[in-house]
Amino acid sequence: MSFFSAIRWIIWKDLLSELRSRENFSSMLFFALAVILIFSFSFSTDQEAVRELIAGVIWVAFGFTAIIGLGKSFAVELQNDCLEALQINPIPKGAIYLGKLLANVIFIFSVELLLLPLFVIFFNLDILEKLPVLLVIMIGGTLGLSALGTLFSALTVQIRAREVMLPILLLPMAVPVFIGAVEATRGLLGGAPFAFYRPWIDLLLVFDVIFIVVSFWVIDFVLDA
C-alpha cells in the first residue's frame, strides 16, 4: 500500500467508526458546551470585558475540547487490540501518524465550527465579515494542537494514567500555539488592521510545520512494537 493511500485508509477508518459510534464527537461537543457555560458565568459579560477576554475564552474552550478528542483518538484503538494491529501493520508509522492527525483535525475543527455560533450568541460577537480569517486561525491552531496532541496521544495510550498525562505533557509544549492563536484572534476580533496580526498567523503556521515534522520523525519510536 502506498504512503498516501495508507493515510487515506486511516482517515476513512476513523471517520467511519466515529460516524457509527459518535462517541468522540458527542463527548467533545458537550464538554465544550459545559466549558462555555461556566465561562459565561465566570466573567462579567459587558462588552468592554468581553472584548478583552474573548480570544482567550475561545482558545481555552477549544484547547480543552481538543484534549478530550485527542485522548480518545488512540484510546479507541485499545479495544480488540487494534493498537497492536496498527503497530505490526507493514505500513509506515508516519502514515499512521498523519492519518490520525488529519482525522483529529477534522473532528476537532467540526466541533469548533458548531461552537462558534454559541460564542456569537452568548458573548454577543460580530464576526460575519471576519469569518474567513477566523477560520484560517482556527485551522492553524487546531493543526498545531493536534500535531503535538496526536503524538502524545499515541504515547500516553501505552502507559498508566493516560487521561492525566496527556494534558500534563501537551499543555506546556503547546504554549507557542496558544500564544499565536490567541494573539491572532485578539487582533482580528478587536478590529486591528490585518497587517498588525498577520505575523501571528504566519508564525502559527510555522509552528504547525515544525511540530508536524518533529512528531513525524519520532513517531517510529512511539509506535515501535
Next chain:
Amino acid sequence: MSRFILWLRRYQRWFGLAGGLCMTAGLYLGLVKSPPDYYQGEVVRIMYLHVPLAQTSLFAYATLFICSVWYLWKRDPVVDNAAHAAAGLGVFFTAAALVTGSIWAKPTWNTWWTWDPRLVSFTVLLLILIGYLMLRMFIDEPERQARFAAILAIVGGVDLPIVKFSVEWWRTLHQPLSISPRGVSYSTDMLLPLAIMAVGVSLLFTYMLMVRTQLLYLRQLLEAKKGRLLSKAQL
C-alpha cells in the same frame, strides 16, 4: 558492571572537590570582596547564585537532550540512567533559579513575579521536566520507559527554543520591558566571582549527575536481580 559506571565512580570525587573549591572561592569573592552595585546595593549579591543556577538548568536540559538522542540511537541503558538523572537535577536547578530570581525581583522590580519572557520560558522548562519525570513514573517496563522518556525530551528540546521565541515576541509586541536586569553592565570585580561561581555550580551539577546516574543504575540492577530471584523461587 558497566565500564562507564566504574569510570564515574573513580573520578566523581575530583569533580565534587573542584566544584566545592570553586563555589567557596566564588561565594567569598561575590558575597564579601566584590563591591555592592551602584544602583541595587547589596541586593545584587544574589546574582552570584541566581545566574549560575539558571545557566546550569539549561546545561541540565542540554545534557538530557543529548543523552536522549544518544539513547534512541545506541539503546544503551546507562545513557538512559544519565538522562533520568539529568532531568531530576534539572527540576532542582530550574526551581532554584526561579526561586532566587523571584527573591531578586522583589526588591529590584518591586514584584515577586512578572510575565517576563525568560520567566515564562523557565516556567515552561520546569513544567516539561516535571512532566518528563511523571511520565517515567507511570511506565513500569524499563525499555519502554527509557524510549518514551527520550522521545519526550527530544520533542521538548525542539519546543523550548520555540517557546522562548514566541514568548519574547508576545511580550515585545505588547510593550517593551520597562525593567530589565540587562541595564546592569558588569565590572571585572563582579564578572570574576560570577564566572567562578558559574564554573563551580556546573561542576556541582556534573558531580551530582555522576552520583545520581550510578544510583539509578544500581537501582535498576537491583530490580533486575530481584526479579530473577523471585522467578527462581517460584520455580
